């Protein structure tokens with residue numbers, strides 16, 4: 001099949017999102033030297049609204065306008081952080097994932113200007129984060145720290161930190177790498193210390209359904225192990241049917257022997273209750289593994305925890 005002459009790539013317009021687009025453009029050009037790419041940046045509700053995300057539509061706040069541009073034919077290819085793509089509902093009708101790029105670091109990092117580690121932070125240190133997942137885990141392990149609401153793209157959060165609006169931040173390692181700010185990391189947190197969100201560090205390429213020439217051209221950018229991990233993780237979230245205030249964390253891993261496993265947790269907002277599950281896929285499809293881990297947590301009471309949280 002022939003390759004399109006021009007591929008218009010749509011994404012959010014934050015520095016991180018634009019860096020992600022540059023990675024996609026570079027990989028596309030390497031694979032198809034003749035292809036031209038063009039960037040279509042859009043502002044999303046999630047970028048404009050700096051209040052509580054559950055007060056706007058919550059989920060989808062970072063993807064809705066990008067999906068709309070794709071569906072309207074203003075662009076051919078959307079680049080999304082899988083973490084930001086709602087998994088409780090199907091992808092917008094008429095769109096499909098054509099590839100999951102090779103996964104980046106899944107871990108969160110502590111950014112403390114004085115270079116302290118999480119365990120060294122003194123009582124009352126203000127951690128800038130609005131993430132219910134991060135807040136619940138910190139409350140469980142470091143109850144002497146105080147979380148203060150903090151939104152905005154990563155660059156803006158770093159500016160607000162510099163302005164003294166918090167004493168430290170938690171941010172994804174992959175995001176900091178994408179904006180070339182690995183230098184601000186004072187500690188990389190293990191997934192045991194701070195379990196990552198579903199889809200961490202994965203970029204997805206989304207196309208219009210039936211746009212076969214394009215889907216063919218970009219599917220070569222996909223990484224098979226990442227595809228398995230993303231499939232298991234997203235099915236897990238789909239079955240669990242969380243909402244934007246539910247502290248849920250987890251990650252799938254393909255190990256050196258090619259075996260896929262999925263570990264996941266549901267927390268109460270105060271971190272005092274933590275449900276855990278970890279299963280191996282064996283011969284199961286990755287999506288079946290995701291279902292099985294979700295069911296294991298539901299059997300432990302995950303539904304009651306999730307529904308009991310205001311949203």
Ligand SMILES: NCc1[nH]cc(CCC(=O)O)c1CC(=O)O
Pocket residue numbers: 081082083084154170171172174175199200201202203
């Ligand atoms: N909510 C914004 C967002 N979406 C994806 C990432 C990190 C990059 C990724 O996991 O792909 C971030 C920043 C953060 O959580 O620090």
